[in-house]
Amino acid sequence: MAVSVLSLQRISKTFQRGTANENPVLRDLSLEVNNGDFITIIGGNGSGKSTLLNSIAGNVLVDSGRIKINEDDVTKIKEERRAGRVGRVFQDPLMGTAPRMTVGENLAIALRRGQKRTFKLGTNTKEQAHFKSLLEPLNLGLENRLNTEMGLLSGGQRQSITLLMATMKRPELLLLDEHTAALDPKTAETVLRLTQQLVEKDHLSTLMITHNMQDALTYGNRMIMMNRGKIVVDVSGEEKSRLTVPDVMSLFQKATAGDQLSNEMLFS
């Protein structure tokens, strides 16, 4: 039995609890993530995918259940105290970087993810040289733009840097919330390939939400499908690699049978 890097034990979350708009987003959801798993997550709008990642990262605290990262119970620990363990990339390329700070300053912040900030110098030339060597393989010409303000870069460039920032200090978990959805198809592919490289290089345990079923099949060793706050399909290894997009579609039909919301599914 492989070691669980993440263990979700019957977690539930309801938004606006006790009001007419009460909205249960996660219902008794359990999940064990093995060390080195690269899991793709699919599911319709409102199925709870993003809330799932937010619960793991800690910017949403669950109502009940337990969350353990590498055996440590983090259920009640705040987002900024979990940050040392969790690397994140958001859907909005503007979300993961500070626009008025330079590329180098952003990376220096990321190098200290989860560390206590002191009166030590925020960065130094040795670090900057290291950043340069990390940026070079991206082939985006960013290695010479360490002193450029982040806000001047394109969405794809910013998202690539955000990926670096999330992984340069090895996270125990990498959470990707549709991180290519806001990019044009070509840039999205580049960023996905970079994701794959980084994940493989450091054997990162990764959860990636995507709206693209082909991507969900192409990437990762395991795929889960969510519907109405629960995991309805969980396939991995060989079983996953044999799946095709039509297979997934029919799996989805089956899982959501009788579910009125199913026709609102927005798969591309």
Add this chain to the structure above:
Amino acid sequence: MDLIVTATSQGLLWGTMALGIFITYRILNLPDMTAEGSFPLGAAVTTQLIINGMDPFLATAVSFVSGMLAGAITGILITKGKVPGLLAGILTMTGLYSINLRIMNRANLSLLGESRVTDIFRSFELPSQFDSIFLGLIIVTVVILLLALFFKTELGQAVIATGDNEKMARAMGITTNRTKILGLMLSNGIIAMSGGLVAQDNGYADISMGIGVIVIGLAAVIIGEVVFGNLSFVNRLICVILGAIIYRLIILLVILLGLNPNDLKLISAILLAICLALPSLRNALQLNFFTRKERMD
């Protein structure tokens, strides 16, 4: 010439205050009204301490600490109490009015015959106002250097990141509640110290000297940006000071033109409104220009 000397001497002291405003308005991205209370707080503390025999330099240092406390209160209201930033500042500022009155025991406290920080220049027999200019230059240089240094540290970078992208800052493990409080303390410390210096320059502390401080500080920040454009961090700080001097110059010119000094606040407000609206006015004009050009094509 006299005009420029006066504008420079006042601009340097008030510019120090504007540096405090810059920290909240530009770096933390949080317009902080506390300034209108912490500025007279610094003046009240310094004046009362000097009258009671404290060394003026030490008294000025204490005013810095008093401002930091005021900033901490606003910071705690915002982060722990979840009070909206603007309102939190107004609450602290309103409360400080009573505290300032308590400290001064009256609405106006004179420093006539007392020692002041500018006394160290007395032996040089400088022409009038030049003592304030030298003092201002020293203070401004020291404050800018220390700020530049601080914002290069891990902690300073964390404060900048908090104002620039709070979500990212938290995801990077920055305790944004703490960095916000820290920024507000630093800002109001500087503002209060500037209040203490202005009180010594004027020769008195007055309960109403905080009114309009925000507008004056913002005017300095915005004028600096409009005139000198987008620059590196240290240069932006220097531009705030230059902006404060330009602002003083404009105000003095307006008075020279024979306008009623009672209208000064109105003029300040209009001036700032124009500066704030300038970027969008410029955009609107350009947009107009482009659409017309397209129509011609």
